[in-house]
Amino acid sequence: xxxxxxxxxxxxxxxxxxxxxxxxxxxxxxxxxxxxxxxxxxxxxxxxxxxxxxxxxxxxxxxxxxxxxxxxxxxxxxxxxxxxxxxxxxxxxxxxxxxxxxxxxxxxxxxxxxxxxxxxxxxxxxxxxxxxxxxxxxxxxxxxxx
Amino acid sequence: xxxxxxxxxxxxxxxxxxxxxxxxxxxxxxxxxxxxxxxxxxxxxxxxxxxxxxxxxxxxxxxxxxxxxxxxxxxxxxxxxxxxxxxxxxxxxxxxxxxxxxxxxxxxxxxxxxxxxxxxxxxxxxxxxxxxxxxxxxxxxxxxxxxxxxxxxxxxxxxxxxxxxxxxxxxxxxxxxxxxxxxxxxxxxxxxxx
Numbered sequence: 001x002x003x004x005x006x007x008x009x010x011x012x013x014x015x016x017x018x019x020x021x022x023x024x025x026x027x028x029x030x031x032x033x034x035x036x037x038x039x040x041x042x043x044x045x046x047x048x049x050x051x052x053x054x055x056x057x058x059x060x061x062x063x064x065x066x067x068x069x070x071x072x073x074x075x076x077x078x079x080x081x082x083x084x085x086x087x088x089x090x091x092x093x094x095x096x097x098x099x100x101x102x103x104x105x106x107x108x109x110x111x112x113x114x115x116x117x118x119x120x121x122x123x124x125x126x127x128x129x130x131x132x133x134x135x136x137x138x139x140x141x142x143x144x145x146x
Numbered sequence: 147x148x149x150x151x152x153x154x155x156x157x158x159x160x161x162x163x164x165x166x167x168x169x170x171x172x173x174x175x176x177x178x179x180x181x182x183x184x185x186x187x188x189x190x191x192x193x194x195x196x197x198x199x200x201x202x203x204x205x206x207x208x209x210x211x212x213x214x215x216x217x218x219x220x221x222x223x224x225x226x227x228x229x230x231x232x233x234x235x236x237x238x239x240x241x242x243x244x245x246x247x248x249x250x251x252x253x254x255x256x257x258x259x260x261x262x263x264x265x266x267x268x269x270x271x272x273x274x275x276x277x278x279x280x281x282x283x284x285x286x287x288x289x290x291x292x293x294x295x296x297x298x299x300x301x302x303x304x305x306x307x308x309x310x311x312x313x314x315x316x317x318x319x320x321x322x323x324x325x326x327x328x329x330x331x332x333x334x335x336x337x338x339x340x
Contacts, residue, residue, distance in 0.1 A: 100215050106323035107218055109330045114254040114277035115162035117150065119173035122257045123242040124162075125153035127274040128288035129235040132296050132307075134269050 153239040176240040193226040194266045201305040218258040222247040227267035238263040238272035282322045
Protein backbone atom coordinates (compact mmCIF):
# COMPACT_ATOMS: atom_id res chain seq x y z
CA UNK A 1 0.00 0.00 0.00
CA UNK A 2 2.74 2.37 1.00
CA UNK A 3 4.75 1.32 -2.02
CA UNK A 4 1.87 2.21 -4.36
CA UNK A 5 1.41 5.58 -2.79
CA UNK A 6 5.15 6.35 -3.02
CA UNK A 7 5.15 5.21 -6.63
CA UNK A 8 2.23 7.51 -7.36
CA UNK A 9 4.07 10.44 -5.78
CA UNK A 10 7.20 9.78 -7.79
CA UNK A 11 5.17 9.56 -11.02
CA UNK A 12 3.54 12.90 -10.25
CA UNK A 13 6.90 14.49 -9.51
CA UNK A 14 8.30 13.09 -12.75
CA UNK A 15 5.41 14.54 -14.75
CA UNK A 16 5.85 17.93 -13.14
CA UNK A 17 9.52 17.95 -13.98
CA UNK A 18 8.77 17.00 -17.60
CA UNK A 19 6.19 19.76 -17.83
CA UNK A 20 8.61 22.35 -16.54
CA UNK A 21 11.43 21.24 -18.85
CA UNK A 22 9.28 21.04 -22.06
CA UNK A 23 9.05 24.83 -22.73
CA UNK A 24 12.78 25.19 -22.33
CA UNK A 25 13.32 22.46 -24.86
CA UNK A 26 10.75 23.97 -27.25
CA UNK A 27 12.39 27.41 -27.12
CA UNK A 28 15.48 25.99 -28.62
CA UNK A 29 13.59 25.42 -31.92
CA UNK A 30 12.21 29.02 -32.24
CA UNK A 31 14.12 31.66 -34.31
CA UNK A 32 15.96 34.21 -32.33
CA UNK A 33 14.06 37.53 -32.13
CA UNK A 34 15.39 40.34 -34.29
CA UNK A 35 14.43 44.07 -34.12
CA UNK A 36 11.50 44.96 -36.43
CA UNK A 37 12.03 47.17 -39.41
CA UNK A 38 10.72 50.74 -39.08
CA UNK A 39 7.28 51.29 -40.53
CA UNK A 40 8.23 54.46 -42.39
CA UNK A 41 11.49 54.65 -44.13
CA UNK A 42 13.00 58.01 -43.87
CA UNK A 43 14.43 59.53 -46.99
CA UNK A 44 15.62 62.86 -45.79
CA UNK A 45 17.52 63.95 -48.87
CA UNK A 46 16.01 61.73 -51.52
CA UNK A 47 14.46 63.00 -54.73
CA UNK A 48 11.18 64.82 -54.25
CA UNK A 49 8.10 63.05 -55.56
CA UNK A 50 6.42 64.65 -58.56
CA UNK A 51 3.73 67.20 -57.54
CA UNK A 52 0.19 65.88 -57.47
CA UNK A 53 -2.33 67.24 -59.91
CA UNK A 54 -4.55 70.08 -58.74
CA UNK A 55 -8.06 68.96 -57.68
CA UNK A 56 -10.82 68.96 -60.28
CA UNK A 57 -12.87 72.16 -60.55
CA UNK A 58 -15.55 72.25 -57.95
CA UNK A 59 -19.18 72.63 -59.03
CA UNK A 60 -19.55 75.50 -56.66
CA UNK A 61 -18.87 78.58 -58.64
CA UNK A 62 -17.35 81.70 -57.33
CA UNK A 63 -19.66 84.59 -56.57
CA UNK A 64 -18.37 86.49 -59.50
CA UNK A 65 -18.97 83.60 -61.86
CA UNK A 66 -22.50 82.87 -60.57
CA UNK A 67 -25.27 83.59 -63.06
CA UNK A 68 -27.63 86.34 -61.88
CA UNK A 69 -31.19 85.24 -60.96
CA UNK A 70 -33.64 86.46 -63.58
CA UNK A 71 -35.63 89.49 -62.50
CA UNK A 72 -38.93 87.77 -63.32
CA UNK A 73 -38.05 85.05 -60.84
CA UNK A 74 -37.27 87.58 -58.17
CA UNK A 75 -40.55 89.41 -58.73
CA UNK A 76 -42.44 86.12 -58.78
CA UNK A 77 -40.79 84.99 -55.55
CA UNK A 78 -41.53 88.26 -53.80
CA UNK A 79 -45.14 88.17 -55.00
CA UNK A 80 -45.56 84.54 -53.89
CA UNK A 81 -44.12 85.40 -50.48
CA UNK A 82 -46.43 88.41 -50.18
CA UNK A 83 -49.47 86.32 -51.13
CA UNK A 84 -48.49 83.60 -48.66
CA UNK A 85 -48.00 86.22 -45.95
CA UNK A 86 -51.40 87.77 -46.69
CA UNK A 87 -53.07 84.35 -46.62
CA UNK A 88 -51.52 83.55 -43.25
CA UNK A 89 -52.56 86.98 -41.98
CA UNK A 90 -56.11 86.50 -43.22
CA UNK A 91 -56.37 83.05 -41.59
CA UNK A 92 -54.96 84.46 -38.36
CA UNK A 93 -57.48 87.32 -38.42
CA UNK A 94 -60.32 84.88 -38.93
CA UNK A 95 -59.12 82.67 -36.10
CA UNK A 96 -58.68 85.68 -33.89
CA UNK A 97 -62.15 87.00 -34.62
CA UNK A 98 -63.84 83.63 -34.16
CA UNK A 99 -62.06 82.81 -30.92
CA UNK A 100 -62.18 86.37 -29.64
CA UNK A 101 -58.58 86.08 -28.62
CA UNK A 102 -58.35 89.61 -27.26
CA UNK A 103 -61.82 89.55 -25.71
CA UNK A 104 -63.22 92.23 -27.93
CA UNK A 105 -66.70 93.13 -26.79
CA UNK A 106 -69.62 94.61 -28.65
CA UNK A 107 -72.38 96.50 -26.92
CA UNK A 108 -75.63 98.11 -27.85
CA UNK A 109 -76.57 101.48 -26.41
CA UNK A 110 -79.37 101.35 -23.89
CA UNK A 111 -82.61 102.56 -25.40
CA UNK A 112 -84.38 103.60 -22.23
CA UNK A 113 -87.83 102.46 -21.22
CA UNK A 114 -89.47 100.01 -23.60
CA UNK A 115 -93.14 100.02 -24.50
CA UNK A 116 -94.42 96.76 -23.05
CA UNK A 117 -96.67 94.83 -25.45
CA UNK A 118 -99.02 91.88 -25.08
CA UNK A 119 -98.15 91.58 -21.40
CA UNK A 120 -94.56 90.53 -22.04
CA UNK A 121 -92.03 92.02 -19.61
CA UNK A 122 -88.95 90.84 -21.51
CA UNK A 123 -90.01 90.58 -25.12
CA UNK A 124 -92.84 92.07 -27.10
CA UNK A 125 -92.81 89.29 -29.65
CA UNK A 126 -90.21 90.78 -32.02
CA UNK A 127 -89.50 87.51 -33.74
CA UNK A 128 -89.27 85.50 -36.93
CA UNK A 129 -90.18 81.95 -37.84
CA UNK A 130 -88.98 79.47 -40.42
CA UNK A 131 -90.03 76.02 -41.56
CA UNK A 132 -87.12 73.61 -41.70
CA UNK A 133 -86.68 70.81 -44.20
CA UNK A 134 -87.82 67.47 -42.77
CA UNK A 135 -85.02 65.40 -41.26
CA UNK A 136 -84.01 62.16 -43.01
CA UNK A 137 -85.21 60.08 -40.05
CA UNK A 138 -88.71 61.47 -40.42
CA UNK A 139 -91.28 59.87 -42.67
CA UNK A 140 -92.02 61.76 -45.86
CA UNK A 141 -95.09 63.77 -45.00
CA UNK A 142 -96.39 66.90 -46.66
CA UNK A 143 -94.63 69.94 -45.17
CA UNK A 144 -97.21 71.68 -43.11
CA UNK A 145 -96.82 75.41 -42.73
CA UNK A 146 -97.72 76.35 -39.26
CA UNK B 147 -92.38 100.35 -32.11
CA UNK B 148 -92.41 100.67 -35.85
CA UNK B 149 -93.07 97.41 -37.70
CA UNK B 150 -93.80 95.32 -34.57
CA UNK B 151 -96.05 92.38 -35.23
CA UNK B 152 -98.13 90.00 -33.22
CA UNK B 153 -96.27 86.70 -32.83
CA UNK B 154 -99.50 84.81 -33.38
CA UNK B 155 -101.30 86.44 -36.32
CA UNK B 156 -98.45 88.68 -37.59
CA UNK B 157 -100.86 91.62 -37.45
CA UNK B 158 -99.21 95.01 -37.02
CA UNK B 159 -99.18 96.54 -33.56
CA UNK B 160 -99.13 100.29 -34.17
CA UNK B 161 -99.09 101.13 -30.45
CA UNK B 162 -98.00 99.21 -27.35
CA UNK B 163 -101.08 97.08 -26.86
CA UNK B 164 -101.72 94.79 -23.87
CA UNK B 165 -103.54 92.49 -26.32
CA UNK B 166 -103.40 92.04 -30.07
CA UNK B 167 -106.18 94.05 -31.73
CA UNK B 168 -106.46 91.42 -34.47
CA UNK B 169 -106.42 88.07 -32.66
CA UNK B 170 -106.62 89.08 -29.01
CA UNK B 171 -103.34 87.39 -28.05
CA UNK B 172 -101.96 88.03 -24.59
CA UNK B 173 -99.22 86.34 -22.64
CA UNK B 174 -101.82 85.08 -20.17
CA UNK B 175 -103.63 83.26 -22.98
CA UNK B 176 -100.37 81.56 -23.89
CA UNK B 177 -99.90 80.58 -20.24
CA UNK B 178 -103.14 78.62 -20.51
CA UNK B 179 -102.06 77.13 -23.83
CA UNK B 180 -98.56 75.99 -22.91
CA UNK B 181 -98.94 75.40 -19.18
CA UNK B 182 -95.89 75.06 -16.98
CA UNK B 183 -92.55 76.45 -18.03
CA UNK B 184 -90.34 73.48 -18.98
CA UNK B 185 -86.97 72.91 -17.38
CA UNK B 186 -84.31 74.89 -19.12
CA UNK B 187 -80.71 75.94 -18.70
CA UNK B 188 -78.93 79.17 -19.43
CA UNK B 189 -77.43 78.47 -22.86
CA UNK B 190 -78.85 75.30 -24.34
CA UNK B 191 -81.75 73.07 -23.38
CA UNK B 192 -82.77 69.94 -25.23
CA UNK B 193 -86.23 68.71 -24.32
CA UNK B 194 -86.38 66.48 -27.37
CA UNK B 195 -83.46 64.32 -26.25
CA UNK B 196 -82.10 64.17 -29.79
CA UNK B 197 -78.80 65.96 -29.22
CA UNK B 198 -75.95 63.99 -27.73
CA UNK B 199 -73.93 65.22 -24.80
CA UNK B 200 -70.78 66.03 -26.79
CA UNK B 201 -72.73 68.09 -29.32
CA UNK B 202 -74.49 69.96 -26.54
CA UNK B 203 -71.23 70.76 -24.80
CA UNK B 204 -69.73 72.09 -28.03
CA UNK B 205 -72.78 74.27 -28.64
CA UNK B 206 -72.75 75.56 -25.07
CA UNK B 207 -69.13 76.53 -25.56
CA UNK B 208 -70.04 78.50 -28.69
CA UNK B 209 -72.86 80.25 -26.85
CA UNK B 210 -70.50 81.12 -24.01
CA UNK B 211 -68.12 82.60 -26.55
CA UNK B 212 -71.01 84.60 -27.99
CA UNK B 213 -71.75 85.96 -24.53
CA UNK B 214 -68.12 86.98 -24.14
CA UNK B 215 -68.38 88.96 -27.37
CA UNK B 216 -71.77 90.44 -26.52
CA UNK B 217 -71.87 90.72 -22.72
CA UNK B 218 -75.35 92.26 -22.76
CA UNK B 219 -76.89 89.55 -24.92
CA UNK B 220 -77.78 86.12 -23.63
CA UNK B 221 -78.33 83.84 -26.60
CA UNK B 222 -80.31 80.80 -25.46
CA UNK B 223 -81.27 77.82 -27.58
CA UNK B 224 -84.23 75.63 -26.72
CA UNK B 225 -84.78 72.40 -28.67
CA UNK B 226 -88.10 70.68 -28.17
CA UNK B 227 -90.90 68.65 -29.71
CA UNK B 228 -94.03 70.77 -29.60
CA UNK B 229 -97.44 69.14 -29.74
CA UNK B 230 -99.09 69.20 -33.19
CA UNK B 231 -100.83 72.46 -33.97
CA UNK B 232 -98.53 74.59 -31.80
CA UNK B 233 -96.95 77.71 -33.21
CA UNK B 234 -93.23 77.86 -32.56
CA UNK B 235 -93.33 81.66 -32.80
CA UNK B 236 -95.97 81.91 -30.09
CA UNK B 237 -94.00 79.41 -28.03
CA UNK B 238 -90.81 81.45 -28.45
CA UNK B 239 -92.58 84.64 -27.36
CA UNK B 240 -94.11 82.88 -24.35
CA UNK B 241 -90.87 81.15 -23.32
CA UNK B 242 -88.77 84.31 -23.75
CA UNK B 243 -91.04 86.02 -21.22
CA UNK B 244 -91.73 83.20 -18.80
CA UNK B 245 -88.44 81.30 -18.62
CA UNK B 246 -85.53 82.56 -16.56
CA UNK B 247 -82.56 81.96 -18.79
CA UNK B 248 -80.78 84.80 -17.09
CA UNK B 249 -80.75 85.09 -13.33
CA UNK B 250 -80.43 88.85 -13.44
CA UNK B 251 -83.67 90.77 -13.36
CA UNK B 252 -83.56 93.61 -15.84
CA UNK B 253 -85.96 96.31 -16.83
CA UNK B 254 -87.57 95.65 -20.24
CA UNK B 255 -85.38 98.21 -22.01
CA UNK B 256 -82.21 96.63 -20.64
CA UNK B 257 -83.08 93.15 -21.79
CA UNK B 258 -81.04 92.23 -24.86
CA UNK B 259 -81.66 88.48 -24.72
CA UNK B 260 -82.23 86.34 -27.74
CA UNK B 261 -84.05 83.03 -27.81
CA UNK B 262 -83.89 80.42 -30.54
CA UNK B 263 -86.58 77.74 -30.29
CA UNK B 264 -86.35 74.70 -32.54
CA UNK B 265 -89.37 72.46 -32.79
CA UNK B 266 -88.08 69.16 -34.14
CA UNK B 267 -91.50 67.55 -34.30
CA UNK B 268 -92.93 70.38 -36.37
CA UNK B 269 -89.72 71.14 -38.30
CA UNK B 270 -89.91 74.81 -37.45
CA UNK B 271 -87.84 77.35 -35.61
CA UNK B 272 -88.33 80.82 -34.22
CA UNK B 273 -85.95 83.53 -33.07
CA UNK B 274 -87.27 85.99 -30.51
CA UNK B 275 -85.51 89.22 -29.57
CA UNK B 276 -86.07 91.12 -26.36
CA UNK B 277 -87.03 94.77 -26.06
CA UNK B 278 -83.46 96.01 -25.86
CA UNK B 279 -82.61 94.69 -29.32
CA UNK B 280 -85.72 95.92 -31.08
CA UNK B 281 -84.22 99.18 -32.24
CA UNK B 282 -81.06 97.59 -33.57
CA UNK B 283 -82.16 94.27 -35.02
CA UNK B 284 -84.83 94.11 -37.67
CA UNK B 285 -87.21 91.28 -38.43
CA UNK B 286 -85.18 90.68 -41.60
CA UNK B 287 -82.07 90.14 -39.47
CA UNK B 288 -83.94 87.52 -37.49
CA UNK B 289 -85.22 85.88 -40.67
CA UNK B 290 -81.73 85.82 -42.15
CA UNK B 291 -80.39 84.17 -39.00
CA UNK B 292 -83.09 81.52 -39.28
CA UNK B 293 -82.26 81.04 -42.94
CA UNK B 294 -78.66 80.36 -41.88
CA UNK B 295 -80.01 77.81 -39.41
CA UNK B 296 -82.09 76.13 -42.10
CA UNK B 297 -79.16 76.05 -44.52
CA UNK B 298 -76.86 74.58 -41.88
CA UNK B 299 -79.37 71.95 -40.84
CA UNK B 300 -80.22 70.95 -44.41
CA UNK B 301 -79.03 67.38 -43.98
CA UNK B 302 -80.99 67.04 -40.77
CA UNK B 303 -77.99 67.98 -38.68
CA UNK B 304 -79.51 70.34 -36.14
CA UNK B 305 -76.25 71.12 -34.26
CA UNK B 306 -74.67 72.26 -37.53
CA UNK B 307 -77.68 74.50 -38.11
CA UNK B 308 -77.44 76.00 -34.64
CA UNK B 309 -73.72 76.60 -35.17
CA UNK B 310 -74.41 78.34 -38.49
CA UNK B 311 -77.07 80.47 -36.82
CA UNK B 312 -74.73 81.49 -33.99
CA UNK B 313 -72.05 82.40 -36.51
CA UNK B 314 -74.48 84.46 -38.56
CA UNK B 315 -75.89 86.26 -35.52
CA UNK B 316 -72.38 87.02 -34.29
CA UNK B 317 -71.48 88.61 -37.62
CA UNK B 318 -74.72 90.55 -38.04
CA UNK B 319 -74.94 91.69 -34.42
CA UNK B 320 -71.35 92.92 -34.61
CA UNK B 321 -72.31 95.10 -37.57
CA UNK B 322 -75.43 96.29 -35.81
CA UNK B 323 -73.49 97.12 -32.67
CA UNK B 324 -70.99 99.18 -34.64
CA UNK B 325 -73.81 100.95 -36.48
CA UNK B 326 -75.55 101.65 -33.18
CA UNK B 327 -72.41 103.16 -31.70
CA UNK B 328 -71.87 105.29 -34.77
CA UNK B 329 -75.50 106.38 -34.69
CA UNK B 330 -75.21 107.18 -31.02
CA UNK B 331 -72.14 109.28 -31.67
CA UNK B 332 -74.04 111.25 -34.31
CA UNK B 333 -77.25 111.31 -32.28
CA UNK B 334 -79.35 109.29 -34.71
CA UNK B 335 -80.16 106.20 -32.63
CA UNK B 336 -83.85 106.80 -33.06
CA UNK B 337 -83.49 106.62 -36.82
CA UNK B 338 -81.78 103.24 -36.79
CA UNK B 339 -84.89 101.13 -36.87
CA UNK B 340 -86.08 102.83 -40.04
